[in-house]
Amino acid sequence: xxxxxxxxxxxxxxxxxxxxxxxxxxxxxxxxxxxxxxxxxxxxxxxxxxxxxxxxxxxxxxxxxxxxxxxxxxxxxxxxxxxxxxxxxxxxxxxxxxxxxxxxxxxxxxxxxxxxxxxxxxxxxxxxxxxxxxxxxxxxxxxxxxxxxxxxxxxxxxxxxxxxxxxxxxxxxxxxxxxxxxxxxxxxxxxxxxxxxxxxxxxxxxxxxxxxxxxxxxxxxxxxxxxxxxxxxxxxxxxxxxxxxxxxxxxxxxxxxxxxxxxxxxxxxxxxxxxxxxxxxxxxxxxxxxxxxxxxxxxxxxxxxxxxxxxxxxxxxxxxxxxxxxxxxxxxxxxxxxxxxxxxxxxxxxxxxxxxxxxxxxxxxxxxxxxxxxxxxxxxxxxxxxxxxxxxxxxxxxxxxxxxxxxxxxxxxxx
Amino acid sequence: xxxxxxxxxxxxxxxxxxxxxxxxxxxxxxxxxxxxxxxxxxxxxxxxxxxxxxxxxxxxxxxxxxxxxxxxxxxxxxxxxxxx
Numbered sequence: 001x002x003x004x005x006x007x008x009x010x011x012x013x014x015x016x017x018x019x020x021x022x023x024x025x026x027x028x029x030x031x032x033x034x035x036x037x038x039x040x041x042x043x044x045x046x047x048x049x050x051x052x053x054x055x056x057x058x059x060x061x062x063x064x065x066x067x068x069x070x071x072x073x074x075x076x077x078x079x080x081x082x083x084x085x086x087x088x089x090x091x092x093x094x095x096x097x098x099x100x101x102x103x104x105x106x107x108x109x110x111x112x113x114x115x116x117x118x119x120x121x122x123x124x125x126x127x128x129x130x131x132x133x134x135x136x137x138x139x140x141x142x143x144x145x146x147x148x149x150x151x152x153x154x155x156x157x158x159x160x161x162x163x164x165x166x167x168x169x170x171x172x173x174x175x176x177x178x179x180x181x182x183x184x185x186x187x188x189x190x191x192x193x194x195x196x197x198x199x200x201x202x203x204x205x206x207x208x209x210x211x212x213x214x215x216x217x218x219x220x221x222x223x224x225x226x227x228x229x230x231x232x233x234x235x236x237x238x239x240x241x242x243x244x245x246x247x248x249x250x251x252x253x254x255x256x257x258x259x260x261x262x263x264x265x266x267x268x269x270x271x272x273x274x275x276x277x278x279x280x281x282x283x284x285x286x287x288x289x290x291x292x293x294x295x296x297x298x299x300x301x302x303x304x305x306x307x308x309x310x311x312x313x314x315x316x317x318x319x320x321x322x323x324x325x326x327x328x329x330x331x332x333x334x335x336x337x338x339x340x341x342x343x344x345x346x347x348x349x350x351x352x353x354x355x356x357x358x359x360x361x362x363x364x365x366x367x368x369x370x371x372x373x374x375x376x377x378x379x380x381x382x383x384x385x386x387x388x389x390x391x392x393x394x395x396x397x398x399x400x401x402x403x404x405x406x407x408x409x410x411x412x413x414x415x
Numbered sequence: 416x417x418x419x420x421x422x423x424x425x426x427x428x429x430x431x432x433x434x435x436x437x438x439x440x441x442x443x444x445x446x447x448x449x450x451x452x453x454x455x456x457x458x459x460x461x462x463x464x465x466x467x468x469x470x471x472x473x474x475x476x477x478x479x480x481x482x483x484x485x486x487x488x489x490x491x492x493x494x495x496x497x498x499x
Binding site for chain 2: 140147156157158159161362363366367368
């Protein structure tokens with residue numbers, strides 16, 4: 001037997017080390033559809049309870065929207081459950097092409113290709129786009145999937161300090177000898193909710209003859225006046241060469257992602273991107289439901305407007321209550337606690353208060369920047385938002401940190 | 416020579432990885448990777464800088480997080496490849 005006692009001991013040791021270092025991830029069992037309020041069983045066996053959900057990427061509340069569910073039901077009847085194929089053999093239906101065209105229209109790009117996830121879009125893009133004579137210049141806080149994509153690519157890797165345009169410019173100057181330079185950033189950074197300076201990045205890209213690639217997963221559908229994304233918010237629609245984004249967050253939240261942008265690059269992804277070529281097609285139900293999501297969003301900006309209003313209300317209420325949040329405008333609202341154990345303890349106590357949030361700490365965020373990431377949805381009502389603020393205030397008071405700022409919290413709990 | 420190399424690496428780390436307003440001290444024993452100053456992603460650019468500066472090639476299997484975890488460790492690693 002190849003799976004020896006030695007192997008078993010090795011893997012058990014790895015798991016023990018994860019548990020010992022507090023990095024072991026436990027899953028909570030949710031017994032309801034995704035929504036602002038959900039039924040959660042945690043720990044397993046404790047019985048399900050109703051909690052207000054503040055950790056989903058369901059920004060627009062479309063994950064369980066009646067029109068979206070109906071579109072999925074119809075597609076199940078007319079296009080089936082699965083396609084048992086990759087795209088280029090017999091996995092492309094009319095609706096796949098329709099969704100790609102609708103995404104191009106929505107994002108303001110030339111063409112779009114669907115991927116099974118944005119992780120895979122980011123995993124496949126760079127290898128297709130650039131080679132060893134080229135340079136990738138990435139913001140230091142880009143998402144892990146971009147990091148993996150860049151690792152799979154032979155181009156030279158440079159990175160610049162987070163959102164630091166002077167440092168980016170230095171890197172552009174250093175790489176003048178390369179054939180192509182690609183600036184790579186998230187549109188919205190997932191841990192801080194801060195928005196990339198795409199206007200300044202595009203200026204630098206023009207000046208130094210570089211491409212711009214943006215992962216807009218935490219923006220597509222709701223950032224910008226009509227929800228097109230960070231490029232709309234920053235006034236650079238049409239100037240981003242490639243956008244990667246997900247269907248798994250605001251756009252219904254089921255699965256799937258895409259590469260959208262310059263038509264030649266998108267077509268090369270169809271021809272050569274390995275995660276695209278060797279993964280099954282996105283299921284018809286997901287495709288049809290996402291087409292409906294885009295219809296809903298193109299019909300009216302009500303949901304993104306409600307999300308914006310909810311976010312403003314929550315941010316102002318939290319600050320007013322004396323809770324230390326990271327400033328911004330995005331529905332990702334980091335509640336800063338600086339200490340990992342404190343973040344875990346407060347998240348646990350909030351769950352007892354019926355507020356479902358998760359603590360994040362090193363290595364997911366930098367050392368000394370532990371936090372709880374609150375995510376607001378268009379589907380939260382004012383009562384739910386107010387309950388969350390009151391619960392945060394109650395629990396922070398218990399820990400003696402309500403009304404305290406960074407230095408005082410660190411003085412009490414360390415980092 | 417060794418002190419010069421240490422100085423060079425410390426200066427690079429401060430310039431490349433720390434914010435202008437950071438009060439983080441970097442000495443030859445400061446934990447770089449496990450201390451959260453240089454993440455494994457940024458380590459790639461540090462490796463590339465050293466390779467260019469010293470005209471060497473550090474094989475990937477030698478470029479471990481442990482080997483890059485302090486300026487002292489990096490200098491030990493460089494000794495294998497830099498022949499003065």
